[in-house]
Amino acid sequence: MADTALERAARRYGADATLGNPIRDMNPLILLGCVAALAAIAVAVPGWVVAVGMGAVFVVIGFLGGRGSGYLMTFLKLWAAVGLILFVLRALLTRSGEVLVPLGPIAVTTDGVQDGLRFAAAVMAVCAAATLFFALVPMRHLMLALERIGVSPRVSYVLLASFQSIADLGATARVVLDAQKARGIETEGSLLVRVRAFFPVLAPVFLTAMSATEERAIALDARAFNRRGARTSLVRLRSPRWWEWVVLAVLVLAALATAIGANLA
Amino acid sequence: MTLANLHDVRFTYAFSERPALDGLSLQWEEGRVHGVVGLNASGKSTLCALLRGIIPHFHSGELTGQVEILGRELSEWDPAELSTTIGCVFDNPFTQISGIRDTVFEEIAIGLENLGMPRDELIDRVVAVVRRLGIEHLVEKNPNGLSGGQRQKVAFASIIAMDAEVMVIDEPTSQLDPESSEEVFEIIHGLKDAGKSIVLVEHKIDLLAAYADTITVLREGAVAMSGPTRDVLGAPELPSFGVRPPEVVELAVRLSGDGRDLGVMPMTRAEATRAVGTRMEEAHRAH
Amino acid sequence: MASPSRFSTFLHGYGRLTIFLLPIGVAINFVGGQIALLLKLPIYLDSIGTILVGALCGGIPGAIVGLLSNAINSITSPPTFAFAVLNIAFGLLAGFFGRRGFFRVWWKALLTAIPFAFIGGFFGALITIWVFGGLAVGGGAIIVGMLTALGMDVNTANFVAQIPMDVLDKVPTVLIVYAIIKGVPKRLMTKLPLGHVYLTPAGRTPATAKAV
Numbered sequence: 001m002a003d004t005a006l007e008r009a010a011r012r013y014g015a016d017a018t019l020g021n022p023i024r025d026m027n028p029l030i031l032l033g034c035v036a037a038l039a040a041i042a043v044a045v046p047g048w049v050v051a052v053g054m055g056a057v058f059v060v061i062g063f064l065g066g067r068g069s070g071y072l073m074t075f076l077k078l079w080a081a082v083g084l085i086l087f088v089l090r091a092l093l094t095r096s097g098e099v100l101v102p103l104g105p106i107a108v109t110t111d112g113v114q115d116g117l118r119f120a121a122a123v124m125a126v127c128a129a130a131t132l133f134f135a136l137v138p139m140r141h142l143m144l145a146l147e148r149i150g151v152s153p154r155v156s157y158v159l160l161a162s163f164q165s166i167a168d169l170g171a172t173a174r175v176v177l178d179a180q181k182a183r184g185i186e187t188e189g190s191l192l193v194r195v196r197a198f199f200p201v202l203a204p205v206f207l208t209a210m211s212a213t214e215e216r217a218i219a220l221d222a223r224a225f226n227r228r229g230a231r232t233s234l235v236r237l238r239s240p241r242w243w244e245w246v247v248l249a250v251l252v253l254a255a256l257a258t259a260i261g262a263n264l265a
Numbered sequence: 266m267t268l269a270n271l272h273d274v275r276f277t278y279a280f281s282e283r284p285a286l287d288g289l290s291l292q293w294e295e296g297r298v299h300g301v302v303g304l305n306a307s308g309k310s311t312l313c314a315l316l317r318g319i320i321p322h323f324h325s326g327e328l329t330g331q332v333e334i335l336g337r338e339l340s341e342w343d344p345a346e347l348s349t350t351i352g353c354v355f356d357n358p359f360t361q362i363s364g365i366r367d368t369v370f371e372e373i374a375i376g377l378e379n380l381g382m383p384r385d386e387l388i389d390r391v392v393a394v395v396r397r398l399g400i401e402h403l404v405e406k407n408p409n410g411l412s413g414g415q416r417q418k419v420a421f422a423s424i425i426a427m428d429a430e431v432m433v434i435d436e437p438t439s440q441l442d443p444e445s446s447e448e449v450f451e452i453i454h455g456l457k458d459a460g461k462s463i464v465l466v467e468h469k470i471d472l473l474a475a476y477a478d479t480i481t482v483l484r485e486g487a488v489a490m491s492g493p494t495r496d497v498l499g500a501p502e503l504p505s506f507g508v509r510p511p512e513v514v515e516l517a518v519r520l521s522g523d524g525r526d527l528g529v530m531p532m533t534r535a536e537a538t539r540a541v542g543t544r545m546e547e548a549h550r551a552h
Numbered sequence: 553m554a555s556p557s558r559f560s561t562f563l564h565g566y567g568r569l570t571i572f573l574l575p576i577g578v579a580i581n582f583v584g585g586q587i588a589l590l591l592k593l594p595i596y597l598d599s600i601g602t603i604l605v606g607a608l609c610g611g612i613p614g615a616i617v618g619l620l621s622n623a624i625n626s627i628t629s630p631p632t633f634a635f636a637v638l639n640i641a642f643g644l645l646a647g648f649f650g651r652r653g654f655f656r657v658w659w660k661a662l663l664t665a666i667p668f669a670f671i672g673g674f675f676g677a678l679i680t681i682w683v684f685g686g687l688a689v690g691g692g693a694i695i696v697g698m699l700t701a702l703g704m705d706v707n708t709a710n711f712v713a714q715i716p717m718d719v720l721d722k723v724p725t726v727l728i729v730y731a732i733i734k735g736v737p738k739r740l741m742t743k744l745p746l747g748h749v750y751l752t753p754a755g756r757t758p759a760t761a762k763a764v
Binding site for chain 1: 319360380392
């Protein structure tokens with residue numbers, strides 16, 4: 001006998017939440033600690049080799065977590081948009097060291113290249129870590145983990161509702177702007193014209209969104225949002241496995257060791 | 266126990282010139298469907314807000330008079346307790362979706378999570394409500410992508426899951442197409458069969474005539490008429506309060522004026538068909 | 553017989569509405585920024601929500617909106633997070649000015665653009681210098697780069713680039729905030745922590761008690 005969609009849903013919610021991948025199923029906060037520790041190692045070690053190498057480590061983790069292709073794209077885009085500029089500007093504008101390539105008033109210097117690589121790689125390591133974390137962990141799971149350690153559900157409401165509101169308000173604004181365009185109100189042309197297209201259109205959109213919060217508040221109040229007392233959760237994250245703690249401990253110790261080592265060197 | 270006992274209630278929203286409720290008195294029994302009709306700005310939504318304690322705890326203003334809900338004075342109710350004892354659904358399908366859950370199943374569960382219901386019970390309750398309202402096909406969908414009618418059904422499911430004894434339903438179909446409106450009224454019918462107390466504000470007088478036990482007509486913040494549905498909707502002075510009688514009532518009144526009284530005031534098409542059929546038979550036999 | 557009781561109250565919004573306004577504030581920040589990009593305006597316009605919520609609900613809610621918007625942006629562009637302090641400052645400052653009624657009148661609102669721009673420009677440049685060695689990312693960095701290439705010292709270049717940009721950005725921002733506040737309906741205003749600032753004109757006009 002075939003299961004109905006409802007029965008399948010009930011069974012799915014009855015079990016621990018899973019994303020089908022051991023890394024992604026790690027406790028979000030433990031995973032956060034691990035990734036942060038790796039980033040700390042990348043930044044603590046002087047030079048650029050470790051930092052760049054850590055970037056590769058992150059990409060590997062991304063693939064292990066089943067989000068490899070998407071993450072790799074983001075990673076490369078980040079290097080192109082951010083890392084490259086950080087490197088190039090430093091390479092060209094640092095005035096100390098030997099000149100490698102003179103270019104009129106500015107020059108590529110050895111110090112510039114070293115500096116640029118180091119700085120870009122370090123910043124990129126931190127960026128890559130943050131992006132990796134959010135590629136692996138859905139916002140909802142992060143919120144659940146935080147609620148489990150006592151963070152108020154109001155905090156998770158504000159965070160999750162922000163994402164949805166950005167999407168909703170963005171869609172509404174686009175509809176209104178398109179309507180304005182259709183009415184012939186210019187959105188191209190001189191600066192002044194464009195500014196004038198902006199103002200009168202958006203204030204009503206924002207005001208409507210603000211007024212809607214009254215009804216939202218009432219609707220959520222009807223669902224006991226303001227009740228004081230213990231809450232339960234439909235979605236249940238699995239408890240952290242022992243190996244997650246081990247990995248975290250190892251990485252944190254490694255990070256501390258490198259930080260201390262780098263300071264003593 | 267009475268559902269609501271209001272005596273000479275007056276309420277003016279803060280910074281407003283005119284009172285929204287002006288000497289309103291009514292008494293409603295539990296376990297019935299109480300329809301509320303009236304022109305816009307006659308105080309219907311204000312009354313709903315008052316019944317749930319939103320006035321005066323959320324909407325500030327000046328409130329006088331006696332308000333008793335389920336046997337307790339309004340001032341004695343804990344606001345959080347009152348708002349979960351009396352469920353509510355209102356007209357905007359978009360503001361009743363929380364926006365913080367990815368599936369309809371999870372959306373419906375929110376109220377039960379907040380009430381601290383154990384997980385197994387919670388899941389069973391959601392499944393039961395989904396089956397009851399016939400929305401199995403929606404459970405895995407993202408609530409933020411649903412149509413107005415679908416959202417409204419999810420809103421109903423979310424509140425019904427909390428199993429409140431009383432529901433205040435404020436113009437649930439005003440933003441819906443006729444098909445979705447019918448489905449919503451079926452839900453209300455189901456609630457009525459389950460013995461819930463319902464306060465239903467509606468403009469669709471024909472649907473109201475079929476489901477409501479009593480009708481209360483509001484005018485300028487006070488009760489103009491209140492009583493059993495048949496009495497109120499059949500009363501000749503109803504239109505003077507800006508309320509159009511149901512089609513079948515208009516038909517019966519016209520026939521009566523022509524000297525062809527039906528003998529009974531029909532409230533639904535079915536009753537009208539029966540009454541006309543009976544009269545036609547009698548007329549046929551008389552010849 | 554229960555006697556008719558008189559429970560007249562002038563409850564100000566419990567602040568329960570503030571929680572629901574925070575996500576809207578964040579959304580306004582984002583949409584403002586997106587539209588500015590779409591219309592190719594040379595300004596950010598990404599702090600409208602922060603200042604609006606600060607002016608209506610107080611410094612801390614405004615700061616939260618600022619921090620949250622910055623954090624969400626940092627997910628896709630982590631270097632942004634270095635500037636979180638600025639957004640927090642905007643929110644706090646908006647609360648400070650809001651409480652003192654600066655957004656009740658358009659020219660007073662306009663005046664607030666100066667401290668906002670100063671904080672954004674001056675401290676923005678400082679952070680760029682401290683955290684990124686004077687050379688961060690984005691169009692601003694290119695400008696700084698060009699100025700440095702022309703011989704200007706990198707630190708000065710940052711200030712020269714950032715402060716005018718921020719003035720150009722904050723002036724329309726505060727005017728939009730002013731316009732929005734003017735349009736907030738009274739019933740909503742009474743529920744906001746700083747609503748009383750905008751609801752009292754020259755003198756107080758409470759809803760008069762009705763003679764029963």
